[in-house]
Amino acid sequence: MALNPVKPAFEALVSAFSFLVPVTAVVWVLSVPQRMGFLIYPEQVAAFMLGAALFVVFARDMSEKRPARQLLDSALAIASIGLGIYVYFRFPVLTEDVYQYPTEGLILGILVTILVLEGLRRVVGWTLVVITFLMLLYALYGDYVPGPLRGRGMEFGDVMRFVGTDSGGTWGPALQIAAFVVVIFVLFGGLLLAIGGGEFFTQAAMRVAGRGPGNTAKVAVVASGLFGSISGSAVSNVMSTGVMTIPMMKRSGFKPAQAGAIEAVASTGGQLAPPVMGAAAFLMAELLQMPYRSILLAAIIPAIIYYLSVYAQIDFIARRDKHGAADWLDREPMLSVLSKGWLPLIAIVVLIGSIFTWNKRAEVAAIWSIAVLVIVSGSLWLAGRGRPKLSPREIAANVTKTGGQICDILLICAAAGMIIGLLSATGLGFSLSFFLIGFGGKSLFGLLVITGLVGIVLGLGLPTTGVYLLLASMAAPALVQLGIEPLSAHMFVFYYGMLSMITPPIALAAFAAASISGAPQLQTGMQALRFGWVAYLLPFLFVYKPGLLMEGHWYEIAYVFVSSLTALLLVCGGMVGHALTPLRWPVRALWIVTGLLIIAPLRQIGPAYLEFSVSGLGLAILAIYFVQTRTVAEAARGEKVATASDT
Known part of the structure; x- marks a missing residue:
């Protein structure tokens, strides 16, 4: 033939x-x-x-x-x-x-x-x-x-x-950002993983997670967060790290649906975790005409709260269900981890330093980091010794792989460019903003809820980048006209564009994780919804408490951060029904209600001291609980020592 x-x-x-x-x-x-x-x-x-x-x-x-x-x-x-x-x-x-x-x-x-x-x-x-x-x-x-x-x-x-x-149409800013910025960062992420970045992240996560209760799930959270901050894709993150972390969690006692959900939520958070985040973050910087480092700074506290919320729930569930520490985890000494992962670490330091110290554009900083990876790994290959090393053939293969991966985003941004351009050319963008402003004048909270729901619905069939571009063109201008800071408005729609990944009925990241864990898809999606609860509330804090995005005086930022951490511990403990010790229903209800009230924008509907009083109450509840728990634990320990002495 x-x-x-x-x-x-x-x-x-x-x-x-x-x-x-x-x-x-x-x-x-x-x-x-x-x-x-x-x-x-x-x-x-x-x-x-x-x-x-x-x-x-x-x-x-x-x-x-x-x-x-x-x-x-x-x-x-x-x-x-x-x-x-x-x-x-x-x-x-x-x-x-x-x-x-x-x-x-x-x-x-x-x-x-x-x-x-x-x-x-x-x-x-x-x-x-x-x-x-x-x-x-x-x-x-x-x-x-x-x-x-x-x-x-x-x-x-x-x-x-x-x-x-x-x-202003197909060839406009949306396509150009994808072509000249996103492509560079996808290439950087691919080369970083090729020289051992994934192994470095996993081993570093094992060291950070320690040997406490539920440490396998904590490894999944840290590793997926680190990996996802470079890859920027929730589904690919699940498929890359989940094949290792989900079986680990199941082996240590977590239910299959819980294991899949934890991996899905942790992987989804990579899109909002610096230093790379997802493609939408670069588009945000362009639309807002802000340096990318400003977007990174604004994303730090929300990302910390997001991951600490998942981490706290894992710890409380592990204590409740008596999941002991998995001592069989092959944890390497930290010096060994750093000796093997020194090149990925240097590349990330170069990236961050170029953006924040030398004020380079994000794409230029990424090229500097790529140059470090290529030159150092190529030199090691020429010398025939040391690791990590990449041959010219392997470097070319990774460049080719990047080109194949980026096609989807280029097409999405080209179509988004058409839509954005036509919104302006037809006047629909202005009409829609005027209509939303009229609605928001009656109820800003109602407008935010509708915008969030639209973002989730659009996300059922679109990736985060597409949802963000549409909402940034249609809804964000109306939010800005109503007095919301532009960064807060865009971060709001950015988060809700991402949440479809863990929101049933089509939770793509959760369903991808379910294919690995073997759990029912809908059950995994519902568990992901529960683990990721804080992500549904954080965007409202961007609007009502902009200190969360590092806007305002340092003491305002510190107050919002501490009060948010207090709230997440209260709500997580109340939802799980366990913190360091079991919680009875009246206490659970008190914790959940107090935590939600701390998050609520009480300053918008009442005097400032009302919000501060509720935050102080929440902090006092936690302080009293932890003091009592420690006192009981010390008394029990003393009783054991006395019994052993008598024996």
């Missing part, structure tokens, strides 16, 4: 374009074309990268497709890279005066729309495709919509020319 030469050719091209996408991003971020004297628009480079990503989406796995499907996908793949190259060369002309070339702009817009929507359907399903299509229909027939959301209808040709040639 004759070999089909098309299949290997496409496989080679898929690898080539996958490799080219991150390389192009690095070249652009380092301003190589500008240093060589070339005048190139960022939209041109982003368009080429999108064309390459579309080629990869349509052409990968070509050998597994039927002949008719191969023919269709070959045509789509060739059209995609042709589109990228064509826009690269023609964009400067068309963006300046597209109406001199109306037919060309029309055809280009139609081709962009078809290829992006079909590629999007293949990588993330129908949800965002339907939303984009509805936005296109609104652009055409918005003048027929009754009520306050009525827009101005546009001609079909004008809509297509806007989509295909305008800097």
Whole structure:
């Protein structure tokens, strides 16, 4: 049987374009074309990268497709890279005066729309495709919509020319951030793991978790938090670390649903944990026109509270169910961990130092860290000794893998660019903000609840990046107009875009964990909802207590932090029914009610001393409890010593 030469050719091209996408991003971020004297628009480079990503989406796995499907996908793949190259060369002309070339702009817009929507359907399903299509229909027939959301209808040709040639549309800021920032950080994360970052995180987590009750689950929380802060993807985090941590938790006594839920919640939190966070964090920095380090600083306290909440619940459950410490964990000495993980540690230090000390842009700081990884590991490979080391072939393979992984985000951001651009061009963005402002004027809390629910519903079919971009365009402006700080508004929608990962009925991270633990999916999702309860309340604190985002005086920040920790311990203990000792129902109810009242924005509905009094009451309840518990424990210990002496 004759070999089909098309299949290997496409496989080679898929690898080539996958490799080219991150390389192009690095070249652009380092301003190589500008240093060589070339005048190139960022939209041109982003368009080429999108064309390459579309080629990869349509052409990968070509050998597994039927002949008719191969023919269709070959045509789509060739059209995609042709589109990228064509826009690269023609964009400067068309963006300046597209109406001199109306037919060309029309055809280009139609081709962009078809290829992006079909590629999007293949990588993330129908949800965002339907939303984009509805936005296109609104652009055409918005003048027929009754009520306050009525827009101005546009001609079909004008809509297509806007989509295909305008800097505020497909090729705009959303796609550019994905192409020039997110790609760089995905590459950094891939190389970090390739040189042993995952093993380093796991061993470091084992040292941090110690040998106390439930230490296997605590290892999962710390390891998934560390890993997730680099990967930025909840599902991939679950599949990477969960294969090790979930069996460990089950072996130490945790129920399968609990083990899966703990891993899902810990992995989801990686999207909000510095230093890398998820792709949405970079988009937030761009939309707010803020340095990325400001986003990182704002995310620190919420991330600490999120993970401490999960950690506290694990400790209380382990004490309640009498899960002893897993002494069989293979914990290496800290010096051994550091001696093996010194390169990942140095790379992270370079990243953080570049952002905070040398005030470098986030993507430039990531390239510096990538350079450290490549130079040091490559030098060790050339020397033939030491670890960790990567050969040039392994480095190229990781770059290629990054290009394949980033395709989804590039397509999502291209579609989001269409939607955001059309929101502005049709006036729907203004109308929607005006409508929400009117609603919020009656009930800001009601508007926040609705915004949060919309974020969770959208997240049932969209990744966090897509949800954030939509809500940042539609809801965040209204929240800002109502007096909420822009950072608080954007962090609010960012969190609720993430929560769909652990919210049934489609909790993707929880369901991924269930596939490893063997527990029922819905049961795992409900357990994840319980473990991640604090994440549903934190966004409201961003609005009512902005000190949580490090906004305000130091004493305000310290007060919010301490009171939030007090509240989470009270609620966690009350929910579990156990802290250091069992809690009876009246005490549980007192703990839960007091904790929730501390979180509630009492200062908004009453005098300031009411909030401070409730916080003081909560702190006193905990202090009295821990003092009494320690006194009883010491008395019991003394009684045992006396009994042993008598014996």
